[in-house]
Amino acid sequence: MSDLAIRADGLSKQYRIGTRRQGHDMLRDALVEGFGRLLHRNGRPAERADLIWALRDVSFEIRQGEVLGIIGRNGAGKSTLLKILSRITEPTAGRAEIYGRVGSLLEVGTGFHPELTGRENIYLSGAILGMKKAEIARKFDAIVAFAEVEKFIDTPVKRYSSGMYVRLAFAVAAHLDPEILIVDEVLAVGDATFQKRCIDHMASVASSGRTVVFVSHNMDLITRLCRTALLLRSGRLVEHGPAANVVEAYLAEHSTGTSDNLADRPRSGGSRARFTKVQLVDSSGNPRPAHASGEDLILRIEIHAEEDLPDVGLAVVLKTLSGTRIITGWSRESGFPVSLHRGLQTYECRFRRVRLRPGQVITVGLWMEANDVLDSIEDAMTLDVILSPDTLAVSTDRYQGVLLCDATWQRV
Numbered sequence: 001m002s003d004l005a006i007r008a009d010g011l012s013k014q015y016r017i018g019t020r021r022q023g024h025d026m027l028r029d030a031l032v033e034g035f036g037r038l039l040h041r042n043g044r045p046a047e048r049a050d051l052i053w054a055l056r057d058v059s060f061e062i063r064q065g066e067v068l069g070i071i072g073r074n075g076a077g078k079s080t081l082l083k084i085l086s087r088i089t090e091p092t093a094g095r096a097e098i099y100g101r102v103g104s105l106l107e108v109g110t111g112f113h114p115e116l117t118g119r120e121n122i123y124l125s126g127a128i129l130g131m132k133k134a135e136i137a138r139k140f141d142a143i144v145a146f147a148e149v150e151k152f153i154d155t156p157v158k159r160y161s162s163g164m165y166v167r168l169a170f171a172v173a174a175h176l177d178p179e180i181l182i183v184d185e186v187l188a189v190g191d192a193t194f195q196k197r198c199i200d201h202m203a204s205v206a207s208s209g210r211t212v213v214f215v216s217h218n219m220d221l222i223t224r225l226c227r228t229a230l231l232l233r234s235g236r237l238v239e240h241g242p243a244a245n246v247v248e249a250y251l252a253e254h255s256t257g258t259s260d261n262l263a264d265r266p267r268s269g270g271s272r273a274r275f276t277k278v279q280l281v282d283s284s285g286n287p288r289p290a291h292a293s294g295e296d297l298i299l300r301i302e303i304h305a306e307e308d309l310p311d312v313g314l315a316v317v318l319k320t321l322s323g324t325r326i327i328t329g330w331s332r333e334s335g336f337p338v339s340l341h342r343g344l345q346t347y348e349c350r351f352r353r354v355r356l357r358p359g360q361v362i363t364v365g366l367w368m369e370a371n372d373v374l375d376s377i378e379d380a381m382t383l384d385v386i387l388s389p390d391t392l393a394v395s396t397d398r399y400q401g402v403l404l405c406d407a408t409w410q411r412v
Contacts (some may be wrong), residue, residue: 185266315329
């Protein structure tokens with residue numbers, strides 16, 4: 001098939017956990033391990049308690065010019081899959097066929113040496129990523145401009161701020177011109193302005209006809225940049241299809257009305273204060289599994305602060321699966337002063353009579369600032385929207401819109 005970019009057939013990857021890999025003391029040990037690998041390749045792997053499957057029998061195809069998103073919870077096998085496709089690691093079983101030059105953005109800063117200047121690291125990192133010296137020289141000015149480090153280009157990168165470091169590292173990787181671009185969760189680097197520049201660059205790559213494989217926890221980016229998506233769960237492929245449908249399946253399976261532990265959620269910000277729990281409750285404070293359209297939508301939020309913070313802004317954002325903002329509840333706009341004390345505290349945000357179309361899954365984002373961002377979680381929780389007893393039956397087709405509003409018709 002001339003238009004095929006990647007074909008994965010039964011990809012599986014097994015890792016040993018709990019012990020460090022040791023060298024073989026005897027020929028017998030090497031033979032035993034070699035025989036074990038042979039059994040894996042024949043599809044009859046022996047199960048052991050200290051071995052886990054990061055990937056298990058994953059198969060799919062990607063056409064040239066396709067932008068594919070890969071989503072799943074932490075530990076689902078996303079990064080392992082990208083490492084196999086990038087030829088960084090070999091599969092335990094199965095095979096991947098790659099048709100075209102591959103560029104990988106898996107770990108920002110790979111190949112940077114702290115003692116070398118920004119200029120020297122551009123050439124070093126570019127060479128490691130597969131660029132020729134003439135190609136790096138041709139793109140040098142564009143890389144420096146993209147990273148905004150012109151004044152410090154001849155300064156050792158060990159003296160760079162963390163923001164300058166990741167900007168330069170991403171700029172080098174972003175200026176690869178491969179036929180297939182494989183991208184891990186690297187668009188979360190830098191400040192908001194630089195993140196937008198990274199996203200715009202990725203959108204440009206995606207629209208140029210190059211094949212892109214993209215992993216992210218940001219469901220808005222997945223639906224914006226990707227036409228199709230894969231959903232991994234515990235190393236297995238469970239969904240493959242249009243990006244919007246796969247994202248909906250992923251969020252719907254975690255739609256419980258509560259997130260008791262936000263520690264494993266992708267987030268940005270510092271460590272002075274963090275969201276620890278968010279829960280949908282009724283007017284009496286009792287937990288509820290879904291929002292009934294037309295009723296008040298009340299979110300109870302727990303925050304743990306490491307220190308006293310006298311002037312804090314809190315925000316709750318309701319979004320559609322595609323990332324469109326529906327409502328934002330912003331404490332400063334509401335004239336509600338927030339002062340955090342060291343330890344745990346709870347706040348409630350109440351949206352009055354929220355008439356969302358039933359049948360939808362809504363994501364909840366949380367944001368907290370005090371001169372800078374303290375904590376930000378794009379997808380802290382998902383909610384189902386259902387009919388309330390007082391709401392007349394309406395279409396649950398999400399293409400009919402997000403909100404419900406009374407409308408009257410007349411002939412004139």
